[in-house]
Amino acid sequence: MDKQSLSHCGYLTTTLHEVRLILSCNLNAVCTQSFFSGHRMGKKGRRESETPGRETFDPLPVESKTPATVVLLLNSPEEDILVKACEAIFTFAEKGDENKVCLLGLGALEPLCRIITHSNKLVRRNAFMALGTMATNGDVKNALKKLDAIPSIIKNLSLEEDTVVHEFATLCLASLSVDFVCKVQITDNQGLPPLIQLLSGPEPDVQKNSLEIILNLVQDYQSHLVLHELDLIPPLLELLKSDFPVIQHLVLKTLQKVTTEKGTLAVFREKQGFNKIMxxxxxxxxxxxxxxxxxxxxNCLTDNESIQLIHESGDLNRLMEFLLKPSTPEIQSSAVKCITQVAQNPESHKLLSGQNVEKILVDLLNVADISVKTSACQAVAAMSLHQASKDCFRDLGGIPALVQSLSSDSSILKEAATLALANLTCRNQLNALAVYEAGGHEILVRQLRESSPRMVANSATTLRSMAEQEVIRRSILSHGAMQALVEPLKSTDPQILINATQCLSVLACDNEARVELHRAGGLQLLVNLLHSFNRDVLHSACLAVNVCASDDLTTVEMCKFGALEILQEINQSRNRRSRVSELAMMRLLHSNLSVKYSLTGHLASTDIITSGFYDAGKACSGQRILTLEELSKEPVNQRQPIISINTATEETTDMPEDRQSDPSESDTSIKGDRKSQRKKRKEDKQKDEAQSESVTEKPWSMMDDVSLQILIKEAKESILPLNDERQQFATLARLVSEAMGGAVEMEKLHEFPWMLHLSELKFQLQSNVVPIGLISRGIYCHRALLFKCLADCIGLSCTLVRGEHNRAWNEILLFNQSPFSQHQFSQPRRFIVDLLHQPGSLLAVDSPAALQYQTI
Structure with a gap:
């Protein structure tokens, strides 16, 4: 600690109260010596004629070599003592940070903050000198923030106050204004108006300090509006003429901040600010x-009016010269940024193209300086918003240079290069091909795993544009694009999610790509995005789901993750529902007819039932529908069975013997050839099992349905040779009725033992899943499903509609020949096929007979 005496402070006289205070603190007070080093004066004499009073004490000159002594004197009520104590503290604090911290520890800060509001001007001046000097230290600044001194400091910024007070008060505020809370306090206590007034004052130090405070305040956008109202621009422009470079630098930095606000920029233009910059x-x-x-x-070049004035004055050419002539990288980089601003305006872009800017920028892409290359990439990105420049950059060889920048160690440069490539390849397949030929796609795939959000988003955008070409898409996928996209799908950044899902939508049109996405865990992440409340993210996710639902396996997996339930919830919401979300849901249902039938109760004639379809009954909206595998593994219950369709010709090798047997073999309604073929297959199966010694557990597969295969064969042989379509439907209806117990009179339907039959099947199979070919006692819902299945297998067109209370029916469309029509056929008519009461009858839709068939 510096123990030197506090010098250059003048006389320090004390009263009896101060002497007692000093002595009580065991401070080393040396009497009869001057407090100042270099000043010695005797004690003041009194005139002979004066008679000393009993309660007076002669002034006592004191010299102290201990700073604690002077700190204690800051509590003196005598102005002379305060003046000299503050001056001594100022001199002591100026010697270094160690002394400032010492004074802080001795408690000097609080009394100084108190006496800066003293009525005596000299006391205030010296107190501010001491406080301002101490405040330049970080520890002192942090302590000062807690004392709420800012209002008192601001009160002393009036023009009537001493210039020295202005200097050290602004010095103090300059230190404090780097803190956000202090910025708010300065603004709330109306500190800006006097600070702006001080800019026009004569003292350079006051100007510098005031500029530093204002610059710190304008780092936050809210201050811009306040400054605009206080007419800050004129004094700033005047200070550009200052003889002090530090002031000029501060002015330009402040202008750079405030001219980003439109109102301030308009004032800057009106005051001929750009001319002064030029x-x-x-x-x-x-x-x-x-x-x-x-x-x-x-900043000026973001404003259309300013651009027009700049162009008319010829200053745009001057800016171009900064690009062409050799200069420092910093200046060249700043000049390119100006071009970037101009390029974003369509009218200004034409001016730049006339100046051959594209050629200049391509040359700058090959310079060594990173900052210049980065600015050039940003300018290319801005210029590439216009189609003419896209082609020009390709012809000039700019794309290979941009691809080369992707391998830079600078993340800022790589981010700028990916943005340029994203804009260049947008709706320009020749540029996309050029990036591919330069090997850019491989690097872009790797950058999907980068930590920079903008780099990832731009890379995904570029890959999306490139993947529209099949050759490029295959190459992108070969470099692991699907696995790389998984990381962006985990992001919380909306732009990354939007760009990644859009890229996924293009790449996922390939079946192998969807398989890779599923293996990498991407399908689950994609379905999770359907929960997003960001409208653009949700829109892109729905599009990606729509593409991924191109095959049944992927659709089933997305449904396992709850995609259908989420989409149902979305489509029931007025705010979140859209045509894209509805399309995604319909696409999922189209690729999973089992779920579609459970949820909607309707299959169109274009919905073709294939092997793997199952009827799990009517499902409520929002209810998750289990897969056939999940349903088959549930314990046998009392509910109605799940009816499955398996049209595959190969047998399932892991099916138990009891599931191979057909409980309906003894039923006379099943033809002998069906029974014999089932028996033969059963015997062959037993032989295969006897020969097999493997006891390893095999994956789940559907239960074989030999009876259904026989019915399909019989339908093809008996129905396809028929020429009349009406006769084909009637014959098929009778075949279905025969397979499921024959005709049943409506009055005796309650006697038909279909429920007992299905319960027996479940018990014998020990499963809730029953193959439809095993059902020999079926009613409306079973017969309508079998009719739809057989019709789809032989190429007849019909619908499947679920009603209430186990009702279901098939609608067909027939053209009736009309002798009164000029054409061969009249308008088509819809019919419902009777499969139960009068099998083969065709009931006109909306007729009493049809309505009776559909309802109880």
Missing amino acids: DILNNMEFSDLHSEALQVAA
Whole structure:
């Protein structure tokens, strides 16, 4: 600790109260010596004629070599003591941070904050000198924030106050204004108006400190609006003429911030601000200011009116010269940023193209300096928003240079390069091909795993554009694009999610790609995105689901993850529902007819039932429908059985013997050839099992349905040779009726033992899943399903509709020949096929007979 005496402080006289205070603290007070080093004066004499009073004490000159002594004197009520104590503390604090921290520890800060509001000007001045000097230390600054001194400091910024007070008060605020809470306090206590007034004052130090405070305040956008109302621009422009470079730099940095706000930029334009910036750029003596001046100019170039004025004045050509002539990388980079701003305006873009800017930018892509290359990439990205420049950059060889930048160690450069490539390849397949030929797709796939959000988003966008070409898409997939996309799908950044799902939508049109996505865990992540309340994310996710639902296996997997339930919930919401979400749900249902039938109760004639279909009964909205495998593994219950369709010709090798047997073999309604073929297959199966010694557990597979295969064969042989379509439907209806117990009179339907029969099947199979071919006692719902299945197998067109109370029916469309029509056929008519009461009868839709068949 510096133990030097506090020098250059003048006389320090004390009263009896102060002497007692000093002595009580065991401080080393040396009397009869001057407090100042270098000043010695005797004690003041009194005139002979004066008679000393009993309660007076002669002034006592004191010299102290201990800072604690002077800190204690800050509590003195005497102005002379305060003046000299503050001056001593200022001198002591100026010697270094160690002394400032010492004074802080001795408690100097609180009394100094109190006496800066003293009525005596000299006391205030010296107190501010001490406080401002101490506040430049970090520890002191943190302690000062807790004392709420900002209102008192701001009160002393009036123009009537001493210049020295202004200097050290602003010095104090400059230290405090880097803190957000202090910024708010300065603004709330109306600190900006006096600070702006001080910019026009004569003292450079006050100007510098005030600029630092204002610059710190404008880092937060909310301050921009306040500054605009206080007319900040004129004094700033005036200070550009300052003889002090530090002030000029601070002015330009402040202008760079405030001119991002439209209102302030308009004032800047009205006050001829851009002309003053160009004066700096045209003066080579101010080359150290050129970089910051160009950054202010870049803000001006975001405004259409400013651009027009700049173009008319010829200043745009001057800006172009900064690109062409050799200069420092910093200046060149700032000049390119100006071009970037101009390029974003369609009208201004034409001006730039006329200046051959594309060629200049391609040359800058090959320079060594990273900052210049980064700015050039950003300018290319801006120029590439226009189709003409896209082609120009390709012809000039700019794409290989951008691809090369993707391998840079600079993340900022790589981010700018990916943005440029994203814009270049958007709706431009020739550019996409050029990126592919330069090997860019391989690097872009790797960048999907990068940590930079913008880099990932831009890479996904570029790959999406490139993947529209099949050759490129295959190459992208060969480099592991599906696995790489899994990471972006985990992001919380909306733009990454949007771009990643859009890229996925293009890549997932390939079946192998969907399999890879599922293996990598991407399907689960995609389905999770359907929960998003961001409308754009949800829209993109629905599109991706729609593409991924192109095959049944992927659809089943997405349904396992709850995709259908989520989409049902979305489509029931007024705010979240859209045509895309409805399309995604219908696509899932189209690829999973079992779920579609359970949820909607309707299969169209274009919905073709194939092996693997099952009827799990009517499902409630939002209810998850279990897969056939999951249903087959449930314990046998009392509910109605799940009816399965298996049209496959090969047998299931792991099916138990009891499931191979047909409980309906003794039924006379089943033809002998069906029974004999089932028996033969059973015997062959037993032989195969006897020869097999393997006891390893095999994966689940559907139960074989030999009876259904026989029915399909019989339908083809008996129905396809018929020429009349009406006769074909009637014959098929009778075949279905015969297979499921024959005709049943409506009055005796309650006597038909279908429920007992199905219960017996479940018990014998020890499963809730019953193959439809084993059902020999079926009613409406069973017969309608079998009719639809057989019709689809032989190429007849019909629907399947579920009603209430186990009712179901098939609708067909027939053209009736009309002798009164000029054409061969009249308008088609819809009929319902009777499969139960009068098998083969065709009931006109909406007729009494049809309505009776559909309802109880």
